[in-house]
Every structure is written in structure tokens, then in C-alpha cells.
Amino acid sequence: MNELLFLIDTAYNRVSWHGTNLRGSIRGVSPRQAAWRPGRGRHNIWELVVHAAYWKYVAWRRLTSATRGSFPLEGSNWFARPRAATLAAWRTDIALLEQTHRTLRSAIAELNPRDLDRKPAKGKTTGRALVTGVAAHDLYHAGQIQLLKRLAPR
Amino acid sequence: MSPHVEAIADEFTRYKALGEAAIAQLDDEELALTASDGGNSIITIVWHLAGNLESRFTDFRTSDGEKPWRDRDEEFEARSVTKLALLEKWDRGWHALLTSIGELSDADLLQTVTIRRQQLRIDQALQRSLAHTAYHIGQVVFLAKQIRSGGWRCLSIPLGGSAAHNARGADESAKAHARALESQSIQPPPTTTSSS
Numbered sequence: 618m619n620e621l622l623f624l625i626d627t628a629y630n631r632v633s634w635h636g637t638n639l640r641g642s643i644r645g646v647s648p649r650q651a652a653w654r655p656g657r658g659r660h661n662i663w664e665l666v667v668h669a670a671y672w673k674y675v676a677w678r679r680l681t682s683a684t685r686g687s688f689p690l691e692g693s694n695w696f697a698r699p700r701a702a703t704l705a706a707w708r709t710d711i712a713l714l715e716q717t718h719r720t721l722r723s724a725i726a727e728l729n730p731r732d733l734d735r736k737p738a739k740g741k742t743t744g745r746a747l748v749t750g751v752a753a754h755d756l757y758h759a760g761q762i763q764l765l766k767r768l769a770p771r
Numbered sequence: 772m773s774p775h776v777e778a779i780a781d782e783f784t785r786y787k788a789l790g791e792a793a794i795a796q797l798d799d800e801e802l803a804l805t806a807s808d809g810g811n812s813i814i815t816i817v818w819h820l821a822g823n824l825e826s827r828f829t830d831f832r833t834s835d836g837e838k839p840w841r842d843r844d845e846e847f848e849a850r851s852v853t854k855l856a857l858l859e860k861w862d863r864g865w866h867a868l869l870t871s872i873g874e875l876s877d878a879d880l881l882q883t884v885t886i887r888r889q890q891l892r893i894d895q896a897l898q899r900s901l902a903h904t905a906y907h908i909g910q911v912v913f914l915a916k917q918i919r920s921g922g923w924r925c926l927s928i929p930l931g932g933s934a935a936h937n938a939r940g941a942d943e944s945a946k947a948h949a950r951a952l953e954s955q956s957i958q959p960p961p962t963t964t965s966s967s
Contacts, residue, residue, distance in 0.1 A: 635899060753782050
């Protein structure tokens with residue numbers, strides 16, 4: 618299981634060969650930068666962060682066969698942000714990202730290695746594929762956040 | 772295909788399809804645009820990504836992944852190429868990767884390969900490459916969406932479509948996502964048979 622933990626940690630917050638990971642990409646980002654959009658209808662950094670948190674939650678829910686509805690925010694996938702462009706609100710959503718990562722991490726650590734390549738009763742994806750997907754998803758959006766920071770006014 | 776290798780291969784395929792569906796929406800001139808002064812164009816990112824994949828996965832198990840013929844710095848130089856030439860470059864990189872992955876089984880993953888004269892387990896080399904690929908494909912999709920703006924064809928669950936998506940119980944596997952993207956690509960890249 619260590620290899621899967623290493624995989625999601627390097628994608629999220631552990632020093633890695635591939636450079637900036639998701640947590641690193643938002644280090645030092647202000648609420649103003651996080652709320653800035655590159656165009657009408659485009660996502661901002663803030664929304665990418667909550668979106669990443671949501672999919673970590675979904676992966677956790679599928680790994681543990683938990684029922685839907687326990688994500689702290691109402692809705693799914695994309696969440697309009699900011700509700701209030703304050704440092705407190707930004708920190709709250711970063712904390713949500715941290716929390717969902719830690720919860721997912723704990724679930725992975727408790728997995729029986731023999732179950733990794735089995736599909737859950739109602740699912741179409743193995744645990745290994747889920748975790749691999751979450752890691753890649755973090756980096757997909759980390760790459761986008763790096764571009765958004767370059768474009769956003771400071 | 773063995774389950775561990777398959778999980779990685781499916782994710783690679785997802786990001787390949789995302790990149791192709793983004794590139795398909797732009798023309799030659801748009802692919803050369805940058806979003807900011809000094810920023811990379813899609814051409815530059817694709818040239819770098821494909822160059823990396825071709826170098827790493829040509830003779831993957833028998834030679835160093837950083838080939839003598841690769842010039843990484845040159846990949847980042849501004850260039851003027853057609854979409855067709857870009858897709859040929861892209862396809863060479865992906866062909867090398869997918870050919871090598873197709874020859875692997877889970878039993879091979881603890882063997883080692885050499886990258887820049889350092890030994891690395893095959894599973895780690897694949898994960899590292901997937902991480903690098905996902906990162907840059909995220910940038911390609913971002914730039915393509917920025918350039919195409921209002922006419923952008925969505926590559927994932929459309930905004931406001933999550934509830935319907937959940938209610939459908941849609942297959943969210945990487946393979947299913949890739950299939951859906953491939954079916955909407957306007958101009959699929961040419962298929963080459965050469966990995967050189």
C-alpha cells in the first residue's frame with residue numbers, strides 16, 4: 618500500500634520529481650488571486666481546489682462503500698467560489714482539501730492489498746485505478762493552477 | 772493486460788484522449804498562441820511532452836530513458852509547425868509509450884529501467900511519466916479552452932450537468948472517459964507505425 622500512498626502524496630504535497638504538485642501550486646496564493654477568472658464562465662483557482670477536494674471525497678466514498686451525501690458542501694463536482702472573497706473563506710476551503718486528502722489517505726492505508734484490483738459490487742473501477750486516477754487528477758489541475766497564477770493580477 | 776499495468780495504461784489513455792480532443796478544436800495559428808508573455812504555446816508543451824515520451828519509452832527496458840538524440844532545451848524553443856506535423860510528433864511519443872506498456876505485465880513492474888543514469892523501478896517510472904503527462908495535458912486543455920473561448924466543446928461533465936450525470940450512474944472509469952472523448956474528436960491524429 619505504501620506505493621499508492623507515495624503516489625497520491627507526491628501528486629498532492631510531497632516533494633516529487635515532476636515538480637509542482639497540487640498543494641504546492643496554491644502555496645502563497647491570495648484570496649484575490651484564487652478568485653480571479655481568466656474569462657467569463659471559466660473556473661478560478663478556488664473552484665479547482667474545491668473540485669479536487671470533491672473528487673478525493675468521491676474516491677474515498679467508493680473505496681469505503683460509504684453512501685452519498687457526506688461531502689460538507691451541497692452539490693457535486695463544481696462549486697461556485699468564492700462565496701466571500703476573504704482569507705478565512707479561502708483557508709476554510711484549503712482545509713477542506715487537506716481534510717479530504719487525509720481521509721482518503723487513511724482509507725488507502727487500511728485497504729487490504731488483495732482488494733486493490735477488485736471492482737466494488739456497484740462500481741466499475743478498481744481501488745488501484747481510483748487512486749491512480751486521483752493522483753493524476755491532482756496534477757492535471759496543478760498544471761492549470763500554475764498557468765492561472767501566471768495570468769492573474771497580483 | 773495485468774490489473775496494475777492496466778490501471779496505469781487506462782489513465783495514460785484518458786489524458787491522451789483529453790489532449791487530442793483539445794487540440795482538435797484549434798487550428799494551426801491558435802495552437803501557436805500563448806496566454807501570457809513568455810508563456811508556452813500548446814505547440815511547445817506538446818513538443819516537450821511528446822519528446823519526453825518518445826525518449827523515455829523507445830527501447831524502454833534496454834536503454835537509458837534520456838536518449839542521446841533528445842535535446843530537451845530545444846523542445847521549448849518557439850517553432851512554427853502545422854497541426855499535422857504537431858500531431859505526428861505527438862503520435863510518435865504516444866506510440867513509444869503505448870507499445871512499451873503493452874509489452875508489460877504486473878510481474879515486470881519491480882524490474883528496473885535507467886533514466887538519466889539512475890535506476891528506477893518500472894512502476895515508479897510509469898507513475899512518474901503519468902504525473903508529468905497529466906500536468907502538461909492540464910495545461911494544454913486550459914490553453915485550448917482559453918483560446919477557443921465561447922465555442923469550446925466540453926471535455927468532462929458539463930457545468931450544471933453533474934446531477935444528471937450522477938443520476939445516470941455513468942461509467943466514470945478512465946477507459947470510458949477516453950472512449951467518450953475519442954468519439955467527439957473532430958480530427959483524430961494520424962497513426963504512425965514508427966517509434967523512432
